[in-house]
Amino acid sequence: MNQAVFLDRDGVINEVLTDRVKFVNRPSDVYLLDGVGEAIQAFNDMGFFVFVVTNQGGIGLGYMxxxxxxxxxxxxxxxxxAFGATIDDIAYCPHKPHAGCxxxxxxxxxIVxxxxxYDIALDKSFMVGDRDPDIAAGNKAGTTTVFIGHRERQQHEVTADKTFPDLLAFARWLQKQ
Incomplete structure (x- = not known):
């Protein structure tokens, strides 16, 4: 079986809720966070599948x-x-928040x-996110969970297995394992 790194998108890969961009609704709103290209390239080089799993309620709400x-x-x-980094697949939820999907x-x-x-061994894979729903999804799927960034956590009942300041710090740690 294969190993994977599952990544939330907004706040993990690209900026969101910053001075430059509030929400990512157009290609011109995409600004990669520092070190993300290098981090994903490192995951690729280590043989991990790299997936994006992202809630995109803006579709259900009619914003995009x-x-x-x-x-x-x-x-x-x-x-x-441009960094030689590849995403193998992207899954997204288009439903409104609280739609019960x-x-x-x-x-x-x-994730599942x-x-x-892709024949992924979830117990040998990682879910990386910057909010509690990301960590909760990874926990429920059976992955090792990684919380990154400095965004305020919404619920404090969800515990990640690992915490790093950014995706590149996690990738460097993973390279040493």
């Missing part, structure tokens, strides 16, 4: 379309390609579905 989201993801992937994090469906498709 599936096509607009696809354009955002193409821009993100192009920006990452099965795919929205903190539920683990996006990707794991089944």
């Amino acid at each position: 379309t599936d096509d607009a989201l696809d354009a955002v993801h193409k821009r993100m992937q192009a920006d990452l390609a 099965e795919c929205r994090k903190p539920r683990p469906k996006m 579905d990707l794991a089944q498709t």
